[in-house]
Amino acid sequence: MTPGGEHTTRARILEVAEAFLGECGYHGTRLHLIAQRVGIQKASLFHYFPSKEGLYRAVLEESVGQTEETVRRVLEAQGTPFDKIRTLLESYVDMVAAHPARTKILLRQSLGDAPSEPPHTNDSQRLLDVIVQFIRDGQQAHAFEAIDPVALVLGIVGMVAFFFTSAPVLAPAWCGDPWSTGHAERVKHHVVEVVERCLTPTERPHAAARRATA
Amino acid sequence: MTPGGEHTTRARILEVAEAFLGECGYHGTRLHLIAQRVGIQKASLFHYFPSKEGLYRAVLEESVGQTEETVRRVLEAQGTPFDKIRTLLESYVDMVAAHPARTKILLRQSLGDAPSEPPHTNDSQRLLDVIVQFIRDGQQAHAFEAIDPVALVLGIVGMVAFFFTSAPVLAPAWCGDPWSTGHAERVKHHVVEVVERCLTPTERPHAAARRATA
């Protein structure tokens, strides 16, 4: 109950649970292993969280909130549209790289690895809308090429998630340690290159205008 | 044991198991539900497969084999490098769209949702190498821009998987029914556009040559 008191055991449980949920998924996560790594007994978990599902939701909420804050902060900063896009991509990759388990949890969650009910679709929806609207504005100002913004954003999110979760399994030689700064930099470089190629306007404005109305 | 006899119950079990494994993951899949949907008793499953893990591996093998065959067939056909890339992308998206559960299983599997040991890393590795080598050849012939081929392929695989699994959850309004032909066509169009922008050589060959050695 005391505000300061929550900063020890409860936070530690969330931290450990996040790691296990990312690595093993909801069904694969065993409470006794969480308790063991925290250094408490399994039954003590139920003093801090009402159930396994409650713990899961608490982990999710902390993750989504931070992502949203980061994206909004970048888009509200100063700079040209291309500057913002580049900064947004780099911040996003940094964030993914800094929280390995979170990305896996979000991927699993959208795969349906949930207790039962869909938790926070609205949050993700709003977040997506913010970025899509930013790209649309840039396109109407002829700063960006007229490519489908929703497809672009969704594709990039999937790409980045894949680079940090699945790719190390499929191509370990290329990825090396996926949580090293080297891998994050390589991903950043590639993603920025792809997006810039997709958003750089075609030389003649006629072509861009034609595509936009097609 | 009889070759013809395997085509009824065993095949049906594989089919149902694939659906459950995709939807619920390995840990979330319950054998009694598979048996129930097939219309047999749970114990009868163990007549066809040695264990839950054995059934899982059987499902995986069938999936990987078909993917590999499709990719090789496209790459061995006639046509320009750009023709092949476009056909490869379209065939790949078609295949993903035709087997919803398979994509989810592969995604889950690379997330670590496996019985314990890594099943078929070598197969995926070989498959990836085939495509990467094709792109490298095109780059050395100056038909393709000098972008990192491994990153490109991995990114596209992740993008497509995401479009068919996670995106419908994050952006249901944009995706509609993810297994309709409309969604598959939209994904195809976008992926082809992105890849062509990434592989189209820069006007001056000097730039491409510079990048290749950088």
Place this chain on the structure above:
DNA sequence: GTCTATATAGGGATAGAC
């Protein structure tokens, strides 16, 4: 708040009849 001990349930796997 943390522990030990236990209740309760579910699911993978086996035995053996038919």
Place this chain on the structure above:
DNA sequence: GTCTATCCCTATATAGAC
């Protein structure tokens, strides 16, 4: 080959002492 019945283990969750 398919069934019924059961073993056995594990995992969530609870009860109650300290």
